[in-house]
Amino acid sequence: MALIAALLPNPADRESLRAAAPPHEVLWAESWRELYRLVRRQPVSAAVADLHAETRKDGVLRVFRFAQRFPLTPVVVWGEMEGRELFRLGKAAASEVIVSRDADDRFLVAEILDSVLHDPLAELVDGRLEGRVGDEGRTLVHYAAEHIPLHVQVPDLSAAYGMSVSTLERRCERWGLPTPGRLLLWLRVLYGLRWLLEPGRSVESVAFQLGYSSGAAFRRAIKATIGGRPSPLRNQTGLERALESFLTECPGEAAQPVAAGG
Amino acid sequence: MARYDRIAPLTAPTRARAFPAWLTLRDLEGRERDVELGRRARLRFLAIRPVRRLLRRGIDRVPLDSYERQIEGVREELGHLSARDPERARLAEYLHRIRQRTPAALAAAALELGEVAEASGHTHAAEEYYLTSLELAEAYDLRADRTRALRHLGRVYGVQDRWQESESHFRRSAELAQQAGDRTQWAQAMHGLAALHRRRGDPSQGRRILEETFERGRQWDEPTVVAAAAAGLVVAELELGNPERALEHGWTAVRLLPDPEERARVLHEVGVALTRLGLYVAAERCFALVAERAADGALRLRAKGQHALVPACAGDADVFRERRRRVLQAAADMRPDAAALADLHLELGRGCLVVGDVDFARDHLRDAIGLARRERRGEVLPKAEELLTTLERVAGGGAVSRPRPVPAGAVAQRIAAEIESLGEVLVPASS
Numbered sequence A: 001m002a003l004i005a006a007l008l009p010n011p012a013d014r015e016s017l018r019a020a021a022p023p024h025e026v027l028w029a030e031s032w033r034e035l036y037r038l039v040r041r042q043p044v045s046a047a048v049a050d051l052h053a054e055t056r057k058d059g060v061l062r063v064f065r066f067a068q069r070f071p072l073t074p075v076v077v078w079g080e081m082e083g084r085e086l087f088r089l090g091k092a093a094a095s096e097v098i099v100s101r102d103a104d105d106r107f108l109v110a111e112i113l114d115s116v117l118h119d120p121l122a123e124l125v126d127g128r129l130e131g132r133v134g135d136e137g138r139t140l141v142h143y144a145a146e147h148i149p150l151h152v153q154v155p156d157l158s159a160a161y162g163m164s165v166s167t168l169e170r171r172c173e174r175w176g177l178p179t180p181g182r183l184l185l186w187l188r189v190l191y192g193l194r195w196l197l198e199p200g201r202s203v204e205s206v207a208f209q210l211g212y213s214s215g216a217a218f219r220r221a222i223k224a225t226i227g228g229r230p231s232p233l234r235n236q237t238g239l240e241r242a243l244e245s246f247l248t249e250c251p252g253e254a255a256q257p258v259a260a261g262g
Numbered sequence B: 001m002a003r004y005d006r007i008a009p010l011t012a013p014t015r016a017r018a019f020p021a022w023l024t025l026r027d028l029e030g031r032e033r034d035v036e037l038g039r040r041a042r043l044r045f046l047a048i049r050p051v052r053r054l055l056r057r058g059i060d061r062v063p064l065d066s067y068e069r070q071i072e073g074v075r076e077e078l079g080h081l082s083a084r085d086p087e088r089a090r091l092a093e094y095l096h097r098i099r100q101r102t103p104a105a106l107a108a109a110a111l112e113l114g115e116v117a118e119a120s121g122h123t124h125a126a127e128e129y130y131l132t133s134l135e136l137a138e139a140y141d142l143r144a145d146r147t148r149a150l151r152h153l154g155r156v157y158g159v160q161d162r163w164q165e166s167e168s169h170f171r172r173s174a175e176l177a178q179q180a181g182d183r184t185q186w187a188q189a190m191h192g193l194a195a196l197h198r199r200r201g202d203p204s205q206g207r208r209i210l211e212e213t214f215e216r217g218r219q220w221d222e223p224t225v226v227a228a229a230a231a232g233l234v235v236a237e238l239e240l241g242n243p244e245r246a247l248e249h250g251w252t253a254v255r256l257l258p259d260p261e262e263r264a265r266v267l268h269e270v271g272v273a274l275t276r277l278g279l280y281v282a283a284e285r286c287f288a289l290v291a292e293r294a295a296d297g298a299l300r301l302r303a304k305g306q307h308a309l310v311p312a313c314a315g316d317a318d319v320f321r322e323r324r325r326r327v328l329q330a331a332a333d334m335r336p337d338a339a340a341l342a343d344l345h346l347e348l349g350r351g352c353l354v355v356g357d358v359d360f361a362r363d364h365l366r367d368a369i370g371l372a373r374r375e376r377r378g379e380v381l382p383k384a385e386e387l388l389t390t391l392e393r394v395a396g397g398g399a400v401s402r403p404r405p406v407p408a409g410a411v412a413q414r415i416a417a418e419i420e421s422l423g424e425v426l427v428p429a430s431s
Helices: A011-020 A032-041 A059-069 A083-091 A106-116 A120-129 A135-150 A156-162 A167-174 A180-195 A203-209 A213-224 A236-248 B022-028 B033-055 B064-076 B086-098 B103-119 B123-139 B143-159 B163-180 B183-199 B203-220 B222-241 B243-256 B261-276 B278-294 B297-314 B315-333 B338-355 B356-375 B379-392 B410-421
Strands: A005-007 A025-028 A045-049 A075-079 A097-101
Touching: A005 A011, A005 A032, A005 A120, A005 B203, A011 A025, A011 A106, A011 A180, A011 B033, A025 B203, A025 B243, A032 A045, A032 A059, A032 A203, A045 A106, A045 B163, A059 A075, A059 A083, A059 A106, A059 A120, A059 B243, A075 A106, A083 B022, A083 B356, A097 A106, A106 B033, A106 B064, A120 A135, A120 A180, A120 A236, A135 A167, A135 A180, A135 B243, A135 B338, A156 B278, A167 A180, A167 A203, A180 A203, A180 A236, A203 A213, A213 A236, A236 B203, B022 B033, B022 B103, B022 B123, B033 B064, B033 B086, B033 B123, B064 B086, B086 B103, B103 B123, B143 B163, B143 B183, B163 B183, B183 B203, B203 B222, B222 B243, B222 B261, B243 B261, B261 B297, B278 B297, B297 B338, B315 B338, B338 B379, B356 B379
Parallel strands: A005 A025, A005 A045, A045 A075, A075 A097
Antiparallel strands: none
């Protein structure tokens, strides 16, 4: 499940998106400004915006500015669009379009949303663990990564796997992963660093998105994992460095001594 | 909206970074205010989306009702194109074909609509359709479609001056065709490779490839290979200034090519060779046949332009003026695409210059230059500019001298006589 921020003034369009969005949750904005605010403050995975949401404004330019501020947050543009507008939207870095004629086809809208809602960080982490951690361990990490924006905690994780926290801890040890608590800490940090690649987000807003009480708490999390402060890590190299550090704490099954029983 | 556009100066994204099928809209680059092209590009965009959807999701995973509805939505918008617009009928046919939802039908339909876009000079739209066809062919292991799509992509990349990609696509197409033992496809890929060398300014290398293909066809006793090579050699020899050899190859191709439209295309080039050889009666016969019988409107118009040019070369100014008037009327009725119109203006400008109608010549050449720049017609632009320079040099001093024909040898004379006497046999559409 993901969070989608949507700017659709037309009630019929809202209804169409509502019908197609499940299992994802939609947060409604009334203006572009509010859409920015939502994306900045909520762990939004994608935005949907009507190209003509604000009269007498260049909707394509709005999309362009959004994409500049939030380059990693896909924006799906909705509405009646001429050839020229479609062309300009491509240059403005829109991720997808839903033309008015197709808007009430919930299958089509759901497919388009799915196509932009893949979680790149979960896939990135999974890719790095491949060949190092076994399938069961990777499935756990993937599940945890996908649920970080939803503020998943260790008890949620153990409940999802139908086992107690202590059993999950033992499994993590067997699979060559950090403890569940440490794993979630790392994934929050990785998510946070990825979000910080977007110029529109601040350390404070990212901390809030990750469920921390303050920016200071997020800074402490960074210090406890990678070391140092978040600002120098606000680039692709920083994220890469963090990933490498995370991998050193995931030796995998091959590195673990064979356990006697359990 | 702001008086200036902040989006226009942005660099176009690569296909991988843009939303699906955006490439179909990229022909609008620099022509964003062209409303007619905007409508056409939008339709092409909407039309390829259902196929890309099947490709992305898998054919069986897209609900039939939803897919049909999406296609119906595009069909309802076909009215945005004029009823006489040939692309409208082709789009309707394409939408009908993709209803079948079989990989082969989808790949073939995408390839054919790409050809329509390419014929209008819209290479980015063509590229998107060809790439979609190629992806389908690769996903469903359709070897023949893959070979064809690679060749078509090679051609489009050549026009876009992406030489290396073009060459690699032609070579891959030729390899696949050879592996499959499809000699016709192999010959067509070699033909494309030769055309690429010509575009790159190395017509001799292009001719060498075609001569090898021609020889191979003879060894195999494969008429389709010989015909494809000969069809390529006509253009190569014309470009290298050997109209008699061009005529000889063209005549071979016309008699062997199975496709009437291909025959018409070669017959047009045969007409050009005959004009250069001063064999005007036979040349007129060729152009008249193509103008009357070819299915492709752009080719018909080009033939009409050449048909008008022949009397100018022969020194009959009055006939040229009358034909020019008629061909301009025909062009106004046909409303051809800009690329075909650029060719026509170039030839009429040439004719006007030869008969001394300098003002008309200037207008035609300026129109040709404007259209060629807009359409990025690399082959028309330098010719039109050269003629305009010649025109300005002689302006005030009357007409330039008529082009002196290359002396026709015995072979050329024999072929010309055959064309004059056996004209009706050549009629492409009736055979």
